[in-house]
Amino acid sequence: MPRRFNTAGPCRPERHYMLPAALRIPQFRGLVDRQEYFVVHAPRQVGKTTTLAALTRALTREGTYAALLVSMEVGASFPGDLGAAELAVLGSWRADAAYALPPELQPPPWPEAPPGQRIGAALRAWAMASPRPLVLVLDEIDALQDEALVGVLRQIRDGYRRRPEQFPCSLALCGLRDVRDYRVAAGSEGRLGSASPFNIKARSLTLQGFTRQEVAALYAQHTADTGQVFTDDACERAFELTQGQPWLINALAREAVEELAIDPREAVTLAVIDAAKDELIRRQDTHLDSLAERLREDRVRRVIEPILAGEALPQISVDDLLYAQDLGLVRASAAGGLVIANPIYREVIPRSLASDEGRIAERTAAQSMTTPAGRAVQLVRA
Ligand SMILES: Nc1ncnc2c1ncn2[C@@H]1O[C@H](COP(=O)(O)OP(=O)(O)O)[C@@H](O)[C@H]1O
Numbered sequence: 001m002p003r004r005f006n007t008a009g010p011c012r013p014e015r016h017y018m019l020p021a022a023l024r025i026p027q028f029r030g031l032v033d034r035q036e037y038f039v040v041h042a043p044r045q046v047g048k049t050t051t052l053a054a055l056t057r058a059l060t061r062e063g064t065y066a067a068l069l070v071s072m073e074v075g076a077s078f079p080g081d082l083g084a085a086e087l088a089v090l091g092s093w094r095a096d097a098a099y100a101l102p103p104e105l106q107p108p109p110w111p112e113a114p115p116g117q118r119i120g121a122a123l124r125a126w127a128m129a130s131p132r133p134l135v136l137v138l139d140e141i142d143a144l145q146d147e148a149l150v151g152v153l154r155q156i157r158d159g160y161r162r163r164p165e166q167f168p169c170s171l172a173l174c175g176l177r178d179v180r181d182y183r184v185a186a187g188s189e190g191r192l193g194s195a196s197p198f199n200i201k202a203r204s205l206t207l208q209g210f211t212r213q214e215v216a217a218l219y220a221q222h223t224a225d226t227g228q229v230f231t232d233d234a235c236e237r238a239f240e241l242t243q244g245q246p247w248l249i250n251a252l253a254r255e256a257v258e259e260l261a262i263d264p265r266e267a268v269t270l271a272v273i274d275a276a277k278d279e280l281i282r283r284q285d286t287h288l289d290s291l292a293e294r295l296r297e298d299r300v301r302r303v304i305e306p307i308l309a310g311e312a313l314p315q316i317s318v319d320d321l322l323y324a325q326d327l328g329l330v331r332a333s334a335a336g337g338l339v340i341a342n343p344i345y346r347e348v349i350p351r352s353l354a355s356d357e358g359r360i361a362e363r364t365a366a367q368s369m370t371t372p373a374g375r376a377v378q379l380v381r382a
């Protein structure tokens with residue numbers, strides 16, 4: 001099957017044009033060798049899963065470690081029920097292991113353990129049964145909230161001191177938020193303790209977007225496979241519009257070569273990239289749609305609205321700012337202020353805010369016919 005630009009989930013080298021994943025987190029190997037527990041955080045669709053899956057796959061193949069990326073995602077379906085979340089998560093870990101690890105590195109049957117101790121007991125049993133030191137990446141850690149997140153962090157913290165013999169020798173949490181937020185979620189230093197494996201800033205890594213050169217290199221893979229050229233100014237325009245956001249880079253190119261310039265003898269020019277951008281925005285593709293979803297959160301709007309209005313941000317809390325930054329919505333500008341992360345978001349965000357306001361206004365108009373006016377006003381503010 002020919003390769004294409006990927007816009008749906010993690011990349012697979014045999015199916016997708018792809019920049020070498022391992023180079024994106026060069027510190028990974030050193031952290032594993034030093035038996036560190038650490039956090040990898042970056043906004044959605046920057047390539048966390050692609051990169052960490054490639055790194056763990058390569059590490060296992062080398063033969064020294066049993067390394068695997070597993071996901072906490074299914075835990076999200078059981079808010080407020082840690083025991084059930086643990087069982088669901090452990091079920092998915094077993095499937096991940098069956099898929100990615102050779103038979104001799106499969107985990108043992110998970111031991112019986114009471115709710116709140118199941119993840120820790122499983123990690124212990126697995127590390128003890130594994131013929132090689134165990135290295136795990138827990139992806140989608142943000143899927144867990146509040147009690148469930150705290151419960152899992154506590155179990156990891158508790159086992160940490162028994163590594164590498166009786167707990168994974170190295171472990172990474174992967175999600176949107178930085179270390180400090182897990183500490184906050186876990187009730188600050190006081191409750192999780194300052195010896196938490198997840199409260200040391202030096203052990204928090206992030207992933208950057210693609211550089212200009214990387215964008216050109218990715219697009220050149222398509223040229224190598226099909227002969228279809230991206231002009232230099234098309235590559236430059238794609239970078240400028242996306243500021244290197246990996247999903248957007250792929251989405252523009254895919255729209256360009258699969259919908260707009262279908263004949264590979266036709267070059268992808270700046271005008272084609274611009275048309276692709278307009279089409280992505282018009283369609284509000286998945287990534288843009290999930291971005292719009294975030295704008296419903298008050299703490300996000302508190303940051304975004306003044307930036308759009310070109311106002312200063314005097315009373316915004318640092319937490320709100322960091323949150324908007326972790327989501328990838330805003331970034332620090334060269335001049336030192338905050339700006340919307342890239343021109344495509346800059347176009348999408350005001351539209352979604354406007355359409356939300358439109359919907360609220362419609363609902364309010366409908367409500368005000370049937371309820372007292374006071375209630376309608378409240379709805380607008382809510
Ligand atoms: N190494 C890569 N080369 C090219 N594009 C990539 C690469 N890694 C990620 N991407 C792009 O980013 C998108 C999201 O990747 P994914 O690994 O699922 O990110 P995350 O886990 O951060 O949400 C992919 O669908 C693809 O468009």
Ligand SMILES: [Mg+2]
Nearest residue numbers: 048049050139
């Ligand atoms: Mg991911």
